Amino acid sequence: MKNIDHLSIIDSTFNVDYSNGVIKGKNVNKAKKYLKDLPNIFRHGDAFSKMDGDALIYEVQAILPVDEGIEGGLFYGKTIIHPGKVGDEYYMTKGHFHQKIDRAEFYWGIEGTGMLLLMDQKRNTWGEKMYPGSLHYIDGFIAHRTVNIGDTPLSFGACWPSDAGHNYQEIMDNGFSGRLIEVDGKPKLIAN
């Protein structure tokens, strides 16, 4: 932590502009995921290949005040998933277990409506509804993916340990055991 003069008063090290959701401050990482960055996660390969690969699916801002892997630190993030579907399947994130698999995470819904898909190591998958004010404890050993089921952007916050890391490979190789599709205008969680 940088040295601060004794008895000085400073602005908060970070802040969120609620009018546009932008996080300001040092070491705020920003990433955008386009459709072309998400091959093989949607079930309708035909629909996927006909769509614009440059369609923006989700955006992540993450505050990383310490190096990844440090024990005892925390990271903080905000994700926006744009509304849309590939075939009948809603836009969603890649999803991951934590690399240090016992590490937990909190998510909280800010805007829009969505679903937090959770999968345990026995490959049971379930969904928790996300909405402004929803608050989700993601226990260790649980893979997590978020899905926008509405017509407007889904945004949510997150806080996780700096030594959690991300294991995306397990989900890239084996997926989740459930998929969230739209049936008669409503989300339905079906077996993969």
Next chain:
Amino acid sequence: MKNIDHLSIIDSTFNVDYSNGVIKGKNVNKAKKYLKDLPNIFRHGDAFSKMDGDALIYEVQAILPVDEGIEGGLFYGKTIIHPGKVGDEYYMTKGHFHQKIDRAEFYWGIEGTGMLLLMDQKRNTWGEKMYPGSLHYIDGFIAHRTVNIGDTPLSFGACWPSDAGHNYQEIMDNGFSGRLIEVDGKPKLIAN
């Protein structure tokens, strides 16, 4: 974590009612701190002893999904500090280092205006402004206390590791090396 049926959809395990700030869900701990619970933290003992000991100073709601002390889990909380002063010193929390002192914490301002007082182990104290949207990374090894400097309740959220613990004793014994008092209607951080 409780067993959830495969392919089931459930409500979020917790939620925050933004109209009144109440967190709902299992294992939400609630605590209230009255003036009489905070002896010896304000500098004006005379003013303190003339005030109503049953005045509500601050309220904490905390989600503790795992046992305190478990490594890898997280806790989530929301604190409201009511407006007021003891003499010229603003209402504030007790303040603490973490028991496992290298553990970090995030705070974020929700309503009202305040100051996050931070003190390192060399007893340098400084303040970070709190306001709706302010976001604060409290590094390990840094004591933290919050102060309401406004005329309305200050509320803020927090996320911290489940093995951090609280060391209140160090602050009870030695205090912070700075105090936030009102001078000409404005907050000023003075040496203790």
